[in-house]
Amino acid sequence: xxxxxxxxxxxxxxxxxxxxxxxxxxxxxxxxxxxxxxxxxxxxxxxxxxxxxxxxxxxxxxxxxxxxxxxxxxxxxxxxxxxxxxxxxxxxxxxxxxxxxxxxxxxxxxxxxxxxx
Amino acid sequence: xxxxxxxxxxxxxxxxxxxxxxxxxxxxxxxxxxxxxxxxxxxxxxxxxxxxxxxxxxxxxxxxxxxxxxxxxxxxxxxxxxxxxxxxxxxxxxxxxxxxxxxxxxxxxxxx
Numbered sequence: 593x594x595x596x597x598x599x600x601x602x603x604x605x606x607x608x609x610x611x612x613x614x615x616x617x618x619x620x621x622x623x624x625x626x627x628x629x630x631x632x633x634x635x636x637x638x639x640x641x642x643x644x645x646x647x648x649x650x651x652x653x654x655x656x657x658x659x660x661x662x663x664x665x666x667x668x669x670x671x672x673x674x675x676x677x678x679x680x681x682x683x684x685x686x687x688x689x690x691x692x693x694x695x696x697x698x699x700x701x702x703x704x705x706x707x708x709x
Numbered sequence: 710x711x712x713x714x715x716x717x718x719x720x721x722x723x724x725x726x727x728x729x730x731x732x733x734x735x736x737x738x739x740x741x742x743x744x745x746x747x748x749x750x751x752x753x754x755x756x757x758x759x760x761x762x763x764x765x766x767x768x769x770x771x772x773x774x775x776x777x778x779x780x781x782x783x784x785x786x787x788x789x790x791x792x793x794x795x796x797x798x799x800x801x802x803x804x805x806x807x808x809x810x811x812x813x814x815x816x817x818x819x820x821x
Contacts, residue, residue, distance in 0.1 A: 624807055635797065635813045636753070685752045689807055696741055696807055698799075703752040 595619050596688050598701035605676055605708055612672045613704045615686030621666035622688035626698065627659075630683045642669045666691065676708040712736060713800050715812035723820050728785040730815050732798030735779065741801040742774055743809065744783045748794045756796075757783065788819045 595618040605611050615625055625642040640650045640661050648661035660672040669688075673680055683705050687698040714733045722728045730744075741760055745753035757772040759765045759781065765772045771784040781800075785792055795814040801807065 626808070636811045638808060641808060683752075696801060697743065697755055697758050698807075698809060699755060700745075700752045 594690055594699040596699050596701040598686055598704050600704060602705040607677055607708055608675055610672055610674045611676055612670055613684055615669045615701050617667045617688045620690040623691040625669040625686055625688045627671050628685045678708045681706055681708045712810045713798055713812040715798050715815045717813055718816040719818045720815055721818045721820060722788050726788050728788045728817055730783040730796050732781045732812055733779055734800045736802045739800045739802050742781045743799040744772060745797040746794045747797055753797055790819045790821050793817055793819045
């Protein structure tokens with residue numbers, strides 16, 4: 593149980609275009625999902641917390657108008673990187689906490705590798 | 710002072726030995742503690758969670774928590790080359806937030 597999927601697993605786009613990444617909880621409902629970014633040889637950096645039916649909470653320094661998050665259902669959150677630039681190239685990973693669980697274990701998706709040319 | 714600190718390694722152990730990974734945290738009211746394994750190019754995989762002082766065992770893995778010392782560790786018994794990965798310590802602080810604070814990870818290399 594507690595499987596999280598992401599789509600696409602990798603994407604290459606041109607500078608100035610937008611890219612949407614989907615995060616789905618496959619076998620549980622997730623009221624809260626998280627979006628992380630990881631640069632090579634660095635640790636995970638939390639970008640935002642996504643709550644179903646409400647606005648996402650962004651971490652300091654993360655541009656909310658550039659990284660649009662939508663958590664429209666209990667099993668789907670999307671991250672849209674708008675007007676992507678080469679410096680946005682990174683490994684984007686989502687995670688989710690099973691709703692109703694007494695524990696707060698976060699389960700990670702497989703990640704999406706974004707390359708902006 | 711970093712909120713969650715780990716030795717970056719690499720920690721090199723021979724196959725079959727015990728690997729000991731350590732983590733300290735600064736927020737005294739932290740409630741939940743996690744160990745994740747991350748292979749190169751992959752996303753983190755949850756190995757263990759621990760919430761109470763003491764030891765928690767799961768197969769070859771044992772997590773140890775000492776809240777008074779603000780210290781959490783992970784022991785891997787009978788280390789295998791397939792255990793070679795970066796191990797991330799993550800801490801959830803007190804209060805209503807579910808956010809995790811990650812350490813920078815310790816690279817473990819198990820030598821055949």
